[in-house]
Amino acid sequence: MSGIQRRTIKTPLSFQAIVGHALPWVVPIALLVLWQCASSHGMLPSRFLPAPKAVVSSFIELSRSGELWTHVRVSTMRALSGFAVGGGLGLVLGLLTGSFRWAETLLDTTLQMIRNIPALALIPLVILWFGIDETAKLFLVSLGVFFPVYINTFHGIQSVDRGLLEMGRTYGLSRWALYREIILPGALPSILVGVRFSLGFMWVMLIVAETISARSGIGYMTMNAREFMQTDVMVVGILLYALLGKVADLLSKGLERYWLRWHPAYQAAR
Amino acid sequence: MSTVFASREGLTQEELTRQMLAEGRQYSRGVAVSMRDVSIALGGRTVLENFNVEIAAGEFVAIVGRSGCGKSTLLRSIVGLETPQAGTITLGTTAQGKPDVRIMFQDSRLLPWKRVLQNVTLGLEPSFIPHAKKVLAQIGLDDRADDWPAILSGGQRQRVALARALVHDPSLLLLDEPLGALDALTRIEMQELIESVWWNQGFTAVLVTHDVAEAITLADRVILIEGGRVALDELIHLPRPRARGSSRFAALEDRILERVLQRRSIQMNEHKTHAANEDIDAH
Numbered sequence: 001m002s003g004i005q006r007r008t009i010k011t012p013l014s015f016q017a018i019v020g021h022a023l024p025w026v027v028p029i030a031l032l033v034l035w036q037c038a039s040s041h042g043m044l045p046s047r048f049l050p051a052p053k054a055v056v057s058s059f060i061e062l063s064r065s066g067e068l069w070t071h072v073r074v075s076t077m078r079a080l081s082g083f084a085v086g087g088g089l090g091l092v093l094g095l096l097t098g099s100f101r102w103a104e105t106l107l108d109t110t111l112q113m114i115r116n117i118p119a120l121a122l123i124p125l126v127i128l129w130f131g132i133d134e135t136a137k138l139f140l141v142s143l144g145v146f147f148p149v150y151i152n153t154f155h156g157i158q159s160v161d162r163g164l165l166e167m168g169r170t171y172g173l174s175r176w177a178l179y180r181e182i183i184l185p186g187a188l189p190s191i192l193v194g195v196r197f198s199l200g201f202m203w204v205m206l207i208v209a210e211t212i213s214a215r216s217g218i219g220y221m222t223m224n225a226r227e228f229m230q231t232d233v234m235v236v237g238i239l240l241y242a243l244l245g246k247v248a249d250l251l252s253k254g255l256e257r258y259w260l261r262w263h264p265a266y267q268a269a270r
Numbered sequence: 271m272s273t274v275f276a277s278r279e280g281l282t283q284e285e286l287t288r289q290m291l292a293e294g295r296q297y298s299r300g301v302a303v304s305m306r307d308v309s310i311a312l313g314g315r316t317v318l319e320n321f322n323v324e325i326a327a328g329e330f331v332a333i334v335g336r337s338g339c340g341k342s343t344l345l346r347s348i349v350g351l352e353t354p355q356a357g358t359i360t361l362g363t364t365a366q367g368k369p370d371v372r373i374m375f376q377d378s379r380l381l382p383w384k385r386v387l388q389n390v391t392l393g394l395e396p397s398f399i400p401h402a403k404k405v406l407a408q409i410g411l412d413d414r415a416d417d418w419p420a421i422l423s424g425g426q427r428q429r430v431a432l433a434r435a436l437v438h439d440p441s442l443l444l445l446d447e448p449l450g451a452l453d454a455l456t457r458i459e460m461q462e463l464i465e466s467v468w469w470n471q472g473f474t475a476v477l478v479t480h481d482v483a484e485a486i487t488l489a490d491r492v493i494l495i496e497g498g499r500v501a502l503d504e505l506i507h508l509p510r511p512r513a514r515g516s517s518r519f520a521a522l523e524d525r526i527l528e529r530v531l532q533r534r535s536i537q538m539n540e541h542k543t544h545a546a547n548e549d550i551d552a553h
Contacts, residue, residue: 163375163377163379164379164381166351166379167375167379168392168393169351170349170350170351170371170372170373171372171392171393171434172393173392173393177393181381181384181392181393182381185381185383186383188383261418262382262383262384262385262418262419262420263382263383263420264420264421
């Protein structure tokens with residue numbers, strides 16, 4: 001579990017502690033310095049890879065003009081609406097097949113078959129169906145997000161402790177109360193694992209969709225920059241995707257920490 | 271503990287029983303349990319066959335037997351978790367009508383995502399919170415009301431499970447080896463707690479246990495189940511609180527244990543039974 005936190009002993013910062021904190025950053029900073037040196041001495045042509053300084057200044061320029069934020073907003077909206085549609089469907093269908101035997105018999109085999117089709121292999125068909133519009137992007141992101149949420153919701157519900165359900169029944173809980181008090185919270189750790197997986201897929205699908213064709217968004221910005229050999233803008237776009245992915249991951253970790261605060265794995269820091 | 275029973279020391283068994291019954295009638299919410307010709311099969315295997323037992327209102331009955339003898343199934347059928355293929359299980363009624371039956375399992379079955387107090391008030395209106403707090407105080411866990419179950423010890427979890435059952439003011443409390451997983455010291459504490467709660471509240475209690483000594487410590491009556499039937503039904507005439515060290519206790523424990531283990535040296539067994547009875551009569 002990634003939620004388990006390593007205990008760090010809080011003592012006054014000794015030399016060893018400082019070294020300990022700094023050590024993980026030594027290699028990235030060295031690489032960055034090396035990269036900058038190679039660029040400024042002409043060993044790394046800027047049409048191949050821009051200097052870090054150029055990337056930073058192009059980032060500042062783009063954000064000052066407001067262009068960057070427009071693209072970030074468009075991409076984020078696409079990602080979130082795809083996540084809402086695909087994740088919502090996955091959650092609903094997962095709850096359905098997990099809770100009702102008839103729904104599992106009816107739907108699960110079909111869904112498992114569809115799952116085995118790589119979503120990206122559908123791109124030619126998707127372009128044929130939806131053109132290169134927003135709908136195509138929404139479809140691809142939703143598809144990528146759907147399965148991790150669906151499968152983990154299904155398994156989460158199936159693996160709820162039968163003993164707790166039995167206990168709930170002897171306490172006279174109604175079906176809805178059993179669902180609300182026992183089944184949903186019991187499935188939540190698994191559902192959240194699905195959400196974290198699906199956030200990863202969300203960005204991958206979005207990048208692919210925006211790279212195929214777009215009139216705005218980070219993918220558009222990056223592909224546009226390629227036309228004009230603006231490698232610095234391209235690197236800014238790539239780093240933005242990384243940053244947004246990290247933010248999404250942090251958010252879902254935060255959700256886990258809040259919703260699963262009862263879980264022993266999340267109480268290590270107490 | 272001793273304060274609970276202080277007024278009863280020095281009474282004879284007869285007087286004690288009469289006093290208990292009299293008091294029991296005053297505030298007892300216990301109900302009688304009657305099982306007639308009950309047969310239960312699980313997965314094609316007959317667990318109980320034509321099983322008959324009558325449990326009086328307010329009585330504390332312990333059911334012992336080897337693993338797989340059907341004692342847990344018996345308990346689960348009373349609360350409706352197993353349905354008998356044949357026979358009837360009847361519970362008495364209380365002034366409120368349908369009796370409130372609660373069961374405690376070997377594992378506490380607390381909801382890990384609910385804090386202690388929310389676990390105790392499971393399925394109840396928020397208006398029960400003050401009562402739940404009172405019950406938690408009664409079992410000595412009022413300071414843990416806002417803790418997650420995950421950070422409690424095994425004994426504390428079982429106490430919370432007991433509180434969860436007691437909040438409902440049950441007329442019948444079924445205990446399915448609730449102390450089986452606890453260490454020896456915690457067990458003794460829990461036994462004392464269960465006995466005092468039962469004594470003060472007057473519900474009917476049915477305890478399933480592997481531990482013959484535990485059965486004798488707590489129960490008015492020990493029933494041994496063997497081959498799906500009652501093999502032994504023994505009234506325990508020992509004044510409460512029961513001292514485990516006493517010779518009468520030891521003799522009883524010996525006798526029931528022998529029977530559970532089915533040491534077939536019948537003559538010796540009978541000899542021992544007589545000795546035990548004489549021992550009791552002598553007191």
